[in-house]
Amino acid sequence: MEFVSPEGLRLDGRRPLEMRQLRAEIGSISKADGSAVFEMGNTKVIAAVYGPREVENKSQQISDKALVRCEYTMANFSTGDRVRKPKGDRRSTEISMVIRQTMESCILLEKFPQSQIDIFVQVLQADGGTRSACINAATLALADAGIPMRDLVTSCSAGYLNSTPLLDLNYVEDSAGGPDVTVGLLPKMDKVTLLQPDVALPEIMQMDSKLPIDIFENVMQLAIEGCKAVAIYIREILLENTKQLEYRRGK
Amino acid sequence: MKETQITLNQTQKIRLQRALDTLHSLSSKSLSDASVTVADKIPVNLNDSSILKGHGTLDLDGELISTNCGIVERIDRLVYVRSTKSRYIPETGNVIVGRVVEVAQDRWKVDINAYHDGVLMLASVTSPDGIQRRRTEADELNMRNTFEEDDVISAEVRNVQNNYTAQLHARSEKYGKITHYTDFLQLDRGQLIVVPCYLVKKRKQHFHQLDEYGVLVILGCNGYVWVGELIEAKDGMELDISEQTHGGFTKSEEEEQHTTLLETRQNICRISNAVRVLSILGFNITLEVILEIFDLSRSLDVEIHDMLGGEFCVLVAEREAERRSQN
Numbered sequence: 001m002e003f004v005s006p007e008g009l010r011l012d013g014r015r016p017l018e019m020r021q022l023r024a025e026i027g028s029i030s031k032a033d034g035s036a037v038f039e040m041g042n043t044k045v046i047a048a049v050y051g052p053r054e055v056e057n058k059s060q061q062i063s064d065k066a067l068v069r070c071e072y073t074m075a076n077f078s079t080g081d082r083v084r085k086p087k088g089d090r091r092s093t094e095i096s097m098v099i100r101q102t103m104e105s106c107i108l109l110e111k112f113p114q115s116q117i118d119i120f121v122q123v124l125q126a127d128g129g130t131r132s133a134c135i136n137a138a139t140l141a142l143a144d145a146g147i148p149m150r151d152l153v154t155s156c157s158a159g160y161l162n163s164t165p166l167l168d169l170n171y172v173e174d175s176a177g178g179p180d181v182t183v184g185l186l187p188k189m190d191k192v193t194l195l196q197p198d199v200a201l202p203e204i205m206q207m208d209s210k211l212p213i214d215i216f217e218n219v220m221q222l223a224i225e226g227c228k229a230v231a232i233y234i235r236e237i238l239l240e241n242t243k244q245l246e247y248r249r250g251k
Numbered sequence: 252m253k254e255t256q257i258t259l260n261q262t263q264k265i266r267l268q269r270a271l272d273t274l275h276s277l278s279s280k281s282l283s284d285a286s287v288t289v290a291d292k293i294p295v296n297l298n299d300s301s302i303l304k305g306h307g308t309l310d311l312d313g314e315l316i317s318t319n320c321g322i323v324e325r326i327d328r329l330v331y332v333r334s335t336k337s338r339y340i341p342e343t344g345n346v347i348v349g350r351v352v353e354v355a356q357d358r359w360k361v362d363i364n365a366y367h368d369g370v371l372m373l374a375s376v377t378s379p380d381g382i383q384r385r386r387t388e389a390d391e392l393n394m395r396n397t398f399e400e401d402d403v404i405s406a407e408v409r410n411v412q413n414n415y416t417a418q419l420h421a422r423s424e425k426y427g428k429i430t431h432y433t434d435f436l437q438l439d440r441g442q443l444i445v446v447p448c449y450l451v452k453k454r455k456q457h458f459h460q461l462d463e464y465g466v467l468v469i470l471g472c473n474g475y476v477w478v479g480e481l482i483e484a485k486d487g488m489e490l491d492i493s494e495q496t497h498g499g500f501t502k503s504e505e506e507e508q509h510t511t512l513l514e515t516r517q518n519i520c521r522i523s524n525a526v527r528v529l530s531i532l533g534f535n536i537t538l539e540v541i542l543e544i545f546d547l548s549r550s551l552d553v554e555i556h557d558m559l560g561g562e563f564c565v566l567v568a569e570r571e572a573e574r575r576s577q578n
Contacts, residue, residue, distance in 0.1 A: 030256060033338060052338065052366045108309070108318060113414050115366050143289050146337025148307060148318035151290040188290040188316070238288040242320045245335045246286065247278035248271070248533040249450060250575060 003161040003173055011172055012041075019156070019168040019226055020129075024136075024237045026144045034145025038137035041170060042127035047137035049145045051117035060116075065109035067116045070100035072134060074123040095131055102155075102184045102194045103138055108148045117147065128171040129157050131182050131196070136230055143238050151186040152234055153193060156226030158183070158219045160211065165219045167226050179211045181220055185227035192224070256531055259561040270568040277575050285324075287317040287332060295330055305331025339365045339448040339473035341408045341417035346457035348443065348471035349419075351402045357391055359398055361406070363473045364448065367416040371398075371406060375420035403438045403477060405458075405469050440511055441467070441479020442523045446530040448474030452537070459538050464518040470536060478523045480511050517555065521545055524558040528567050531559075543570070 004010055014020070020041030029035035032048040039045075055061040072095040073087040086092070103119060119141070121134040132155035139153045159169045159180030166173060169180055184194025197216075211219075259267060287293065293315045295302055304310060307319040308331060317323070319334040341347070341363070349361035349369055361369040373386050376397060398404055406419040451470050459468040460481055469477040525544035529536050544567055548558055557563060 034336070054362075054366075054368050112366055115414075143320050144336065146319055146321075146334040148309075149289050150309065150311075150318065152288075189311075235288050235291075238320050239286055242286045242288065242322075242335060243283045245533060246282055246322060247275045249335075249535050250274070250278075250571075251535075 001176070003176060004164045004166070010166065012170060016164045016166050017222065019229060020170070022230065022233050024140055024234065026140055026237065026241045032141070032145075034141040034143070034147070036137050036140035036144060038133050038140060040129050040133045040136075040168065042125055043123070043129050043133045043170075044125040045121060045123050045130065045133040045137045047119065047121045047134065047141040049117065049119050049138070049141040049147070051145070052112040052115035052147065053117075055114065055116045061114045064113050066107070066112040066114075068100055068104050068107065068109070068119065069116065070096050070103065070119040070121070070138075072096040072099060072121050072123075074126060074130075078123045078126045095134070098131065098194065098196065099134055099138060102135055102153055103142065105193045106139075106149045106151055106153050106186060107142065108150065111148060117142075126171065128169050128174040129182075132156050132168075132184075132230075135184055135194070136234065140234060140237065144241070151188050151191075152231055153184055153186060154227045154230040154234060155182060155184040155194065156223050156230055157181065158223035158226060160215060160219050165215070165222050167222050179216075179219075181216075181223055183220060183223035183227055185224055185231070187228055187231035195220070257559065257561050257564050259565070263561045263565045267565045267568055270565070270572040273572040274575060277572075282322060285322050286320075287323055288320045289318060291317045293317055293323055293330060293332070301328050303329040305329050307332030307334055335449055336447055337449075339363060340415060341365055341369070341411045341473070342453075343408055343410050345408045345453065345472040346405065346469070347408060347417075347419070347473040348403065348405045348438075348469050348475040348477045349473070350443070350475075351398045351400055351404060354394055354398070354400065357386070359394070361404065361419060363417060363419075363471075364445070364475060365415060365417060365473060367414065369406070369408075369417040369419045371404070371419040371421060375409065375418075377421070403443050405438065405471070405477065438467075438469075438477050438479050440482075441477060441519055444476045444478065444523055444526050444530070446474050446476055446526065446536060447533075448472065450474070450530065450534070450536045451476070452535065454537070461518075461522075461542075464522070465512070465515040466518050466522055468522065468538065468541070470538070476526050476536070478519055478526065480515055480519065520555050521548060521558070524548075524555060527559060528564055532564060532568055532571070534571055540571075543574075 004016060023039040025037045027035060028037050029048045032050055034049040037046045052066050055067060060067060072092050074083050076083050076086060119138050121138055123130045135153055135155035142149060157169055157180055158167050159178050161173060161176055161178040181197045183192060185192055295315050304315060307317055309316050309318050317332045319332050321332045321334040324331055324333050347363050349363040351359050352362045352368060353360035357373045359371040361371050363369040373394060378384060406421045409418045409420045411417055451472055451474060453472055457470050465481050467479050467481040522541060522545055525541045528544060553563055
């Protein structure tokens with residue numbers, strides 16, 4: 001199947017190096033300490049952060065830093081076929097752990113000993129790149145909650161189809177079977193905090209699942225550029241939100 | 252933004268936007284210049300080694316960066332980032348309202364919307380008979396007669412420990428001395444409203460008795476606001492002491508006979524909704540503003556449940572814009 005037309009257009013009309021449209025909203029869940037909705041094209045994700053607050057299970061509390069819990073779920077209606085098991089299945093558990101480790105690397109946990117920070121992320125519409133959208137939404141929600149962080153964590157995915165590196169894959173491109181990688185980046189510090197490749201298995205003899213190292217580097221670099229673009233957008237949104245809160249409350 | 256809670260039609264949206272734009276133009280420009288987000292560099296003269304790096308800042312590779320979203324404040328040599336929205340950080344002397352979550356051996360654990368639950372020691376509450384004395388085991392066993400789980404109490408922060416845990420003591424506002432504990436401390440006829448804590452500023456007075464409406468308003472610094480019935484204080488010595496130590500049965504019988512007037516209940520609801528409207532719009536919550544909204548809703552004959560609707564919220568925003576531009 002052709003994922004990049006001879007003119008250089010992808011299935012949804014984008015150029016290979018073009019990201020999908022980003023849209024973010026902060027403070028959607030009024031009961032949570034921090035919340036955000038993040039959209040990357042048709043992928044829509046909502047994140048809620050509670051904390052730092054008293055640990056529910058005293059046996060789990062850590063004496064010198066905060067405990068971070070993360071739960072990733074997909075709404076039943078988020079994919080084409082109704083999702084049967086929203087949480088508890090292997091994929092959700094794995095992604096929960098990935099998001100937790102990514103956020104733990106940037107939150108200043110030592111400031112809140114013996115307390116707990118809960119991050120809940122739910123996918124409302126899944127169209128590829130849900131992992132990245134969840135990390136971006138979690139970053140926004142943590143910033144909204146006023147939890148101090150070393151840096152914003154942003155995430156983006158990139159792949160390689162029809163001998164072209166493609167940025168920000170949607171569901172069709174993601175399930176095409178080509179190799180792709182999700183990258184999480186701390187933009188200011190320029191440090192990669194998450195690198196998850198998804199290399200296809202050699203199901204068909206002709207299918208080349210091996211990716212030469214220079215092409216892999218190319219694809220990874222493309223994803224990093226995508227992360228930086230997301231960071232610029234997130235930063236704008238947060239700055240606008242801060243200014244708005246300030247001028248509204250008055251003196 | 253919180254406006255997603257209220258539905259507005261097209262004209263209301265335009266009016267609200269216009270009111271907010273007025274507020275924006277009235278705010279000082281220096282404030283918006285000093286806004287930072289996470290990992291923004293804070294402009295500071297690093298050669299000056301006497302700069303004190305306060306909350307919300309992080310020294311990274313010789314640069315000072317912000318760890319929170321907020322406003323950079325500079326007081327003398329101290330540079331810190333004041334984060335707008337965050338959980339309540341207790342300070343000594345703050346009056347707070349909280350909900351009891353646990354009755355432990357010689358203390359109560361109180362939820363105060365902070366990083367940790369507040370701790371109210373048994374010794375920090377007046378004993379049932381009013382005499383200042385050492386607490387005995389009988390007192391510990393009778394703790395539930397004073398406060399139980401889910402009770403709403405008002406207290407003052409006595410001191411703050413290293414990990415931001417607040418030690419509380421229960422205080423009564425009445426005449427500045429600690430009188431009978433059921434008068435003010437335990438609040439059970441009214442509403443507890445949760446607002447963002449940055450909207451409630453530290454003032455001299457947090458307890459407001461509105462005699463003409465029969466309402467008591469407590470603006471807790473932690474963002475918990477109590478709006479309840481104003482009960483006339485009974486003289487502590489009048490009540491039989493033995494009645495109290497024998498459990499809460501006598502107390503509840505008395506309370507059952509006393510029902511709140513309809514008008515008082517309506518006033519409580521109206522004032523609560525006024526607080527909610529302020530919280531939705533993100534304006535500072537002070538008693539004057541609450542009473543202004545209360546009067547506005549009564550003068551326009553707005554139904555109590557309509558106060559949370561789009562039209563009234565837009566009116567309040569426009570009123571606030573007017574008020575601030577006049578100041």
